[in-house]
Amino acid sequence: MQAFVFAVIAFATAHSLLAYGLAFLLAGAEAFPVIGALVPGTAVIVGLGALVPGGALAMWPLIGATAAGAITGDGLSYLFGRHYKQHAMAMWPLRKRPGLLASGEAFFTRHGSKAVLISRFLPGVRAAIPMVAGMSGMAAARFYAVDACAAGLFAPAHILFGMAIGASLTVLHAIAGRLVVLVLSLALAVWLVVWLTPWVIRRTLGLLARLRGPVRHWAEAGDGWARRLVRSLLDPERPETLGLLVLGFALIGGLGLFFGVLQDVLAGDPLVRADLAVFHLLQSLRVPIVDQVMVAITELGDARVVVPVLLAVLVWLSWQRAWRAAVYGVAAVAGASLFAFLLKITLQQPRPGGLYHGWNAYSFPSGHATASVALYGFLVVLICREVGARARFAVTLAAVLFVGAIAFSRLYLGAHWLSDIMAGLAFGVAWVALLGIVYLQHARRDVRAGGLAGAGLAALLVAGGLHIATAHSADMRRYALALPTRQMAAAAWLDGGWAALPVRRVDLLGDYEEPFTLQWAGPLAPLRAALLAQGWQPPVPWDLSSSVEFLLPNAQPDALPVLPHLDNGRAEALVLIKTGGDVPANQRLVLRLWPSGTVLSGGAKAQPLWIGTAVAERIEHLKPLASLFDERNDVNGALRILKSALPGALTQSRAPTVSGPAWNGEVLLGPP
Structure with missing residues (x-):
């Protein structure tokens, strides 16, 4: 049976126009008594849905063909039972399955009209309930109303499930993280x-x-x-x-x-x-x-x-x-x-x-x-x-x-x-x-x-x-994804346009957080290389072993992963930490950069503009329970060390109204 299903799906891949007719026939065939139990309609329909993300088939025509087939098959089975009533069980191949009618009647008696809706999703009774509904004298208008709802739920459920499988096989490597976050958020x-x-x-x-x-x-x-x-x-x-x-x-x-x-x-x-x-x-x-x-x-x-x-x-x-x-x-x-x-x-x-x-x-x-x-x-x-x-x-x-x-x-x-x-x-x-x-x-x-x-x-x-x-x-x-961007000339940015960019990070609740002390034009690779040469390093990734470090009362600052921060809903594009040297033993510096939504023009090629923060985090050992980080308000100390690592960066100062004791208002502009 598995080989047959794969063969049918391969045929549909090669003949996309015939695939919609195949979905129609299989969805309808599943509604016929005895025969429906032998037809792998559900498996094939899910397999056809898996072909949608790759472009071989279109989603809505496939859903429409499946729903129409389900309604047609259920309707023919209902009319068969309504016309022949109990005489149907004396016909071949129904007389070979005497228990089919009994189980269908018991299910219909227990659930009434809802049985037509429920049975569409239950392979064991799907092939009997429409016929039993006709034999019991269920009104045609009532049957078709419930059956239309059942088909309207059955087709999208199976096609979308197949599409999810197909998408996971073709593009999961590129979207896995976003998909997991989105699915978990929606589930929550x-x-x-x-x-x-x-x-x-x-x-x-x-x-x-x-x-x-x-x-x-x-x-x-x-x-x-x-x-x-x-x-x-x-x-x-x-x-x-x-x-x-x-x-x-x-x-x-x-x-x-x-x-x-x-x-x-x-x-x-x-x-x-x-x-x-x-x-x-x-x-x-x-x-x-x-x-x-x-x-x-x-x-x-x-x-x-x-x-x-x-x-x-x-x-x-x-x-x-x-x-x-x-x-x-x-x-x-x-x-x-x-x-x-x-x-x-x-x-x-x-x-x-x-x-x-x-x-x-x-x-x-x-x-x-x-x-x-x-x-x-x-x-x-x-x-x-x-x-x-x-x-x-x-x-x-x-x-x-x-x-x-x-x-x-x-x-x-x-x-x-x-x-x-x-x-x-x-x-x-x-x-x-x-x-x-x-x-x-x-x-x-x-x-x-x-x-x-x-x-x-x-x-x-x-x-x-x-x-x-x-x-x-x-x-x-x-509704295609198109994030708005702002254009600014590179000369205008250096000549004061930098001051028009955001002053502080905005978290997901709309509150202002630490100030932006770095603006970087161009690719991030040169910045990363320059800082790595000055003793900065990538933080350890989040995994089971690094997460367990928080439970150790004597964890070291460079052994703990960095908590993610969002700026206006954007995730960090670059995160580096600095320990040792000028940084106290119980602290670490954390540099984060985000896309600013601004592109600089004026050269041979437009350059993205990034905005970043540098903060000091002090580790607190809650012996014998755990280790935690406390983000320090001393932005000036982190800025001084960052400035020494980027000696060619241009230093600008914001107005005194936006600075304070913890931040002197300085902003580094790079590259030099």
């Missing part, structure tokens, strides 16, 4: 959301339960509009009371966060500096294969997807004659989008890069984040009003993850600053909470939450799939 973010969402819900419900008695006692002790409002909210005859209180907390929290971010943006507080740091960090972690996924996710937040989903929701609500809910749904999306547009053209905050033109070139707040929270947040309000506690949690978590993915994609692709995303999410939550409070106060008609969720999900899959299929290539070019 998802884990936080999955853990934090139920924790917040439990804490909020617990707090409301504890406060309900005292607050109700206060409300009943007097009169006035405030007490009457509280009595109305806490009326035990109103089941939506708890939801109103949760929305009230969301309204207060959302408004507080929005105005806090807005104040920071207008005042230029550290959050604005953190914007640049997060931008550079994420751009440094970008990987081509992840770019494909992030562009697809950001396209799901485009207006060409949001509007069809809203229209589908409105059609369903109109069919249910839930006119009030339809009006509030329009108000949620239209109001949030209008607010974001007005704020953009009022503040006119520029985006990180020139991705858009016209009013779309303005950044604050993120329209994708605002509109997505408004649409899917209000859907959560409508659905949670009619379902149980477990379904509320599942729906809320799904919406949080989906909207969070869209928001993160805007950050990852460099389309927005962190403050844009935070403001958009905060205002969207507050706006949905306000509308939800008013709606729940007057809601009188159910909207049939299951059908509403199905209509919205179907519209999302159809509109999203069509938009991705038609716009993905152009959007990949739009």
Whole structure:
């Protein structure tokens, strides 16, 4: 079987156009009873996905062919079971497998309609469930709706898994570090959301339960509009009371966060500096294969997807004659989008890069984040009003993850600053909470939450799939990695332009750290060679043995690795240390250089400009526990030793207003 799979994949590599038809046939064949168990469809489909990173196949046509094949195969199996019912088991080859129907029926009885979705991912029952669904009389519309969702999840999951394998085999040597950091960061973010969402819900419900008695006692002790409002909210005859209180907390929290971010943006507080740091960090972690996924996710937040989903929701609500809910749904999306547009053209905050033109070139707040929270947040309000506690949690978590993915994609692709995303999410939550409070106060008609969720999900899959299929290539070019650089003449740099470069390093939270005392023009190799000749050395790399050194109470300064520092999200391009000689025995000097984002012109070839810091670190032996480093504030001592190692460097001084006792304001310019 393994040789057969490899032969099929080799055939697909040589005949790329036929590979899509092969994916269609194999995905469909797996749905046929008995035959499906003999077809290695999953293995081949994953193998075809591995051909995408190398350019042999295209991702979206392959996903589309796989999904279409899965729907077609499941549909034929369903129609077969619906037409022949129990007589099907007397036909060949089903009569050879009498236990197949029994296991399929048991699985379908246990899970109901969800069995169609679950079985798509379980090879053991995948070949029986569509036929069993037809034999049991499951409605065709219901079957195809669930099956479309199953195929829409099955195809991307297998193709993307195969693409990950292919990417690891072809480009892992170049992107392994960035990919690991990015995957771990995303995994941590998802884990936080999955853990934090139920924790917040439990804490909020617990707090409301504890406060309900005292607050109700206060409300009943007097009169006035405030007490009457509280009595109305806490009326035990109103089941939506708890939801109103949760929305009230969301309204207060959302408004507080929005105005806090807005104040920071207008005042230029550290959050604005953190914007640049997060931008550079994420751009440094970008990987081509992840770019494909992030562009697809950001396209799901485009207006060409949001509007069809809203229209589908409105059609369903109109069919249910839930006119009030339809009006509030329009108000949620239209109001949030209008607010974001007005704020953009009022503040006119520029985006990180020139991705858009016209009013779309303005950044604050993120329209994708605002509109997505408004649409899917209000859907959560409508659905949670009619379902149980477990379904509320599942729906809320799904919406949080989906909207969070869209928001993160805007950050990852460099389309927005962190403050844009935070403001958009905060205002969207507050706006949905306000509308939800008013709606729940007057809601009188159910909207049939299951059908509403199905209509919205179907519209999302159809509109999203069509938009991705038609716009993905152009959007990949739009969001291609292009870090902004500034041009400066070399003569202008020496004549005072050096003073326009940053004075201090900015960490990931936007705080100012140690000053930049070195600016180096050109390749770093000559600087590295000059310092190595003067007794500087590379630090020991981070590995298990060097990390264990921190646990030794008598570790030497040159035996410990250097803690990484970021400047505006950029990683160091060069790190050297100096021990011994003029450096005290319990100390070491650490030199770090980062790209400045500036290129010097004027010679035969443009030269990159680097900015660096030199600091002294004192080792502290916490006997008998460990050894730690304490970064010293004496920049002048480190600068003096660095200057002696680069005797030809030009020394300049910054204005006294930016220097101090620990730093005399001197900056070294090189090469000589």
